Amino acid sequence: MPKDELKKYYDMLELPPDAPLRDIHNSFMRLKKIYSGDSIVLAPLGEEFSEKKRKRVLEQIEEAHLKLLEAKKDAPSRTAPLFSDGREPEDGPEMDKIGDGPYTGPSLRKIREKAGVELNEISKELKLRMELLKSLEDEKYEALPEAIYLKVHLKNYASFLGLDPVRVTEEYLRRYQAWKGKTGPAEK
Amino acid sequence: MAQTTKVREGEIWAVGGGKGGTGKTFITSSVGTYLAKKGKNVVLVDMDIGGANLHSFFGISRPQKSLTSFFEMGASLSDLVVKTELDNISLISGDVHSIASDKITFSQKLKLFRQIMKLNAQNVIIDLGAGSHYNTLDTFLIADRMIVVLVPEVIAIENMYHFIKNSLFRKVKKTLKEYGFKEIVQHIWDRRQSYGINNIKELIDYLKDSFSYIGTILDHELAAFKIHLVLNMVRNNNDILLGASIKSVMMKYLGVPIQYSGYIEYNDAVWKSVRERKPFMLNYLATGCAKEIEVLVDNIVKGREVSLPGGY
Structure with a gap:
């Protein structure tokens, strides 16, 4: 992933670049709670900020989390055999x-x-x-x-x-x- | 004194936040007391016209001088500074009964700001009153450090959002006025529905997108629009973490950077002495929150954030 794209995702999760996985997870959980529903910090913003905006923010947080988890993953390390009957998974x-x-x-x-x-x-x-x-x-x-x-x-x-x-x-x-x-x- | 060439050395801090009773005066006086203890020369200014009680925190029941003389007799601000019993710290009382803060004229306001900036102090700390009147907002905006005090309650959060949104709006308007675009902000805002603009953030985005020149100005001038947040009267970790949530919402919804500088635990002794108008500051170091005040001030000075419980 390009560096600036990565930075965008870290920003979204309010983390410094290269924050450890642990922080990525914590931040994600914390933000998810804020933007999931009627949080005490969101409701007082009033109607000028729409429900659509909230959902968009939530999506962006989820996307950032997913992308950062992916980026953190090392080269694919497969648990072999993937199927208990020894069958190789179909590649695609x-x-x-x-x-x-x-x-x-x-x-x-x-x-x-x-x-x-x-x-x-x-x-x-x-x-x-x-x-x-x-x-x-x-x-x-x-x-x-x-x-x-x-x-x-x-x-x-x-x-x-x-x-x-x-x-x-x-x-x-x-x-x-x-x-x-x-x-x-x-x-x- | 060669006033025209004098470069201001001291820093102006302003303490606001919208709702009354959140502890603005308590924060102003204890922050000032700690700075004075560290050897800074501090002047506190009580701008809570009509509800002023900063002086009582220092055991002054009836201040000899107050802003009344400034507004009614044209006295100079520097002549209204009253010494306190503590070293390095004096104050200007806002004990004004004859004038309401919304009756202050435009020229009085400008004169006041000019003289605040010329006060002979390393730290001037302004205690703003409650509410989001434009005089209050303008005073907030002259500060080098803008501090908001919040308690963990929905109404206080709501008032604080209102306060910050309006400060930002005021800042944008003032900035563009200085660059010769006096009318544009209000003009667009008044017709916001036809522009599909719902809030201050969308207004700023619209201005930036539509006029690249204005965009450059705003990017430059709003970079300094940074708010220090203090959470007062917290009772548990959830209350403390509220500051981090507000920081998040402010950035994602308004694009306003917040520095969560500190929190003060709820303290019965403090609450009691404030309510009974005891000269609290004269022995405030004996209370439990002195340490938290120190952390808060050091964080504000160094631009750091408070560390949060639970690994956040």
């Missing part, structure tokens, strides 16, 4: 975009660790049990809730890390469903 243009291939439990953990985020922070913020988050990253499918709930948790988890929630959910659930198919139909 998509691969370059996220560097780490399809989102899996272990790859999500890697991204989280690189972002300097502790599991208990997520647990606290999303009000999810630690065991559930651990099982999610370990792909201990049998310990995870039904897909319909899992989907919600995955979405929240992904947004927390500034990842694309739709992609994360889709790719994670694909593997989950494959496992489910193997172990037979659901009890119900």
Whole structure:
């Protein structure tokens, strides 16, 4: 990424250039809270500043976070094998975009660790049990809730890390469903 | 005295913020007291006309001289300086009952500003009254350091935004007037709906985009428009972090850089002595907030920001 573009994203997150991942994460969480809703510091600005402006700022913060996480990522380090059955992932243009291939439990953990985020922070913020988050990253499918709930948790988890929630959910659930198919139909 | 060539050596600080009761006078007097203790020669000016009580912080119940003489008898400001019991610090009382601040004439105002700038002091600190009257805003704008005092309450935040937005508007207008574009700002602002302008930020952006010459002027002149924020009467970490949130909003929505210079914890003893008009400053070092005042002043002087709890 060009330097001035990078600087723009650091500015957006109100950080000096080359701030560590930890700060990127903290700043993102702090700003997200301010611009997500009826914050005590936003409401008094009055109607001359529109809801559209707020949403735009929120988008810019999310974009900056995502871009900075990407920029911080080293050369793609794949968790091999990416699929538990040993199959190589299909390579495609998509691969370059996220560097780490399809989102899996272990790859999500890697991204989280690189972002300097502790599991208990997520647990606290999303009000999810630690065991559930651990099982999610370990792909201990049998310990995870039904897909319909899992989907919600995955979405929240992904947004927390500034990842694309739709992609994360889709790719994670694909593997989950494959496992489910193997172990037979659901009890119900 | 060769007044025409005299270059001002001292610095003018102004303490404002919109809402009443946020502790502007307390901050003015304690900041002044600390600067004086560090050896600076300090003059405090009470511009809270009609609500002046700066003198009582120093145990002066009925000031012998006040701005009344300036407004009504044409006295010179430097003759109205009253000594306090503390070393290095004196004050000009705003204990004026015969005139309301909005009755001050334009020429009186200019004369006042000229004489404030000539006061013989290393630090002049002006205590502004509440509200966003244009006389208050103009006084705020002559300062080298513009300080706003806030308490963690929605109404106070609202008033402070109003105060800063109006100061900025006033600053833009004044600046362009100096460059010979006297009418343009008000003209566009009055027709803002047809220009699709909703706020001061969009007005500035419009001016910059439409007139590149004006854009250059504004970029240059507004670079110095920087506000020091003090959060007073904080009770917990959330209150403290509010300053950082306001800084963010001010930059992203108004393009106004804020330096979050310090915060003062809520202190019952302070609150009580202010309310009872005790000569608080005479022994303020005994109170718990002296340390926070020191940090605040040092941050303002050095252009630094306060460090926040919780790794932010």
